[in-house]
Amino acid sequence: MIHPEEYSNRTAIKESREHGQDFAERLKARDPGVIDDVVDQYKEPLFAFIVRMVNNYDAAEDIFQETWIRVIRHINSFRGEAKFSTWLFQIARNAYKDTLRKKKYLCYVSLEEADELTCEPTVDAANINKMEHVRKIVAGMPIKMKEAVVLRYYHDLKIKEISEILGCSAGTVKSRISRGSAIIRKKWNLLEQLN
């Protein structure tokens, strides 16, 4: 078992409110130098979030671009009440939801299918490596649970921040994380049994 301290956690968001606020102010002032700074600061967590949500690198690249263009277009609507990263992830969420609506080739699983997924895991332990198993488990999760789980466990966000990004209450977020974790746990147990 990997110790939590040993994670190579590039995708966790480490941002002070002042730092994000500074980026926002510079973007509002149309400072061209801020583009390199802000993209370099958030590119890894943002891209990782999008890839895990859409499970498709090509689509993720398009959504990544679309997110940053929307940031430039709508920066004046950022009022600084939330962290800049929270606002950025909200924009990314809207962008991938628009893409998921338009493109059928992407994996989209409704909440109603959650129980079915927990009973019929599609993992094949004999042929695919463990990382691929985890990828499949995450990709197969219902999108609302996946959002909460990804933001919580890959990006180390607090429940309050996740609720701001997802636009729902903290209780709903906790419930989605709990249900999502239960799905992962069941599939994980099955994987261990197969091994």
Next chain:
Amino acid sequence: MEQYNENELRAFLQLYKVNAPGAEIVNRTKNLMREEMAKTFSAPTWQGGWLFLLVSVSLIMSMCIFYLLTVGTILRLTLPPYMFVLIRHSILAFTGIGACFLTGLIIVFFFKQFESARAEIS
């Protein structure tokens, strides 16, 4: 539901790693952002342009009314009725010339702002 350690779950999920975005896509994104920034930069100045347009149109209308009430009235009193059509045409011509002049001014004003924004970004 079975109790489990959150750290264990986190460690399990960390096995699914995602590559960082490629340099090409990052650079392309930054260039698109610069272009978008240049476009949106000219937007606030164009809002000032609307005020300029409104004032200009009001000015043309005032001049037309002034012309109609002064020169037009005198001409109506002095010219024979069959020549009244010339007064109407002169007002239209006056308005048209003014509108062309103002459109030219607005285009020059808009492109000067857009050009200065592009220069600042690049």
